[in-house]
Amino acid sequence: MKVLIIEDDADIATNLFDYLEGSGFDVDIASNGTAGLQLALTQHWEAILLDLSLPGVDGLTICRKLREEARRDTPVLMLTAKDTLDDKLEGFVHGADDYLVKPFSLKEVGARLHALIKRYKGQVTQASLCCADVRFDLATLTVERAGRPVKLPPKCLQLLRILMQSPNRVFGRAELEADIWGEQLPDSDTLRAHVYTLRRALTADGKDDLIETVHGLGYRFVDSDADAS
Incomplete structure (x- = not known):
């Protein structure tokens, strides 16, 4: 997922970049409003982290130009010291989707970004997820592979939902742990154990393994049809 950070404070921008990149996001930074506006208008982003007070062009002007002039509906999470x-209200009037006051938790930034992007993609109200030959009914929390029911414990269901919502995207370990367990982070081997359980359930009857370990990065759900489309 491509995310643009428009932030003139080098320390804040670096912390955001390191955390989001480590969580599997594809991140770029603009250190002033002029460069940020140019990037926002000329490239595709799945979300923008936008500081309010910027040199060159302020955050409210960037947001207004993005919405009213360029007619872009890219999710915008506004970051500011003004509380x-x-x-x-002024931020929302100019087109911001969400608002975080500095100082903020990096985990909260990640959680809010995921929520914004899911709503933008229509995944919040999506009835089911279908990837490869796996179908996940989000209303009944039931999973089938090639028509065969797959029994999964609750945490494995959460893990599978996250992976299937963005097939072929690599999710970092820290990102998955934060999404599934929140502030109550598990022991170091807990996520690995759940991935093993999920794999074993999905590969019953000799089926191919769809959960790929990307060494040094994390995990992804492999769906060749998603790449082709």
Whole structure:
């Protein structure tokens, strides 16, 4: 998922970049409003992290130009030190989708980005996920592979849902652990154990393994049809 950070504070920008890149995002940074606006308008992004106070062009102007002039609906998470209700309302009026006040938790940034991107893709109200020969009914929380029911414990269901919502994308270990367990992070081998359980359930009857370990990075759900489309 491509994310643009428009932030003039080098320390904040670097922390965001390192955390999001480590969580599997494809990240770029603009250190001023002029460069940020140019990147926002000329490339495709799945979300933009936008500081309010920027040199060159301020964040509100960037957001307004993105919405009113370029007619882009890219999700925008606004970052600012201003915390009054009027400041927040002004951000929303100019087209921001969400708002975080500095200082903020990097985990919260990641969680809010995922929520924004899922809503943007229509995945919040999606009835089911279908990748390769696996179908995940989100209403009943039932899984089938090639028409055969697959029994999974709750955490494995959460893991499978995350992987299937973005097939072929590599999810970092830290990102998956934060999405599944939140602030109550598990022991170091817990995620690996759940991946093993998920694999074993999906590969019953000799089926191919669809969960790929990308060494040094994380895991992904392999779906060749998604690449072809």
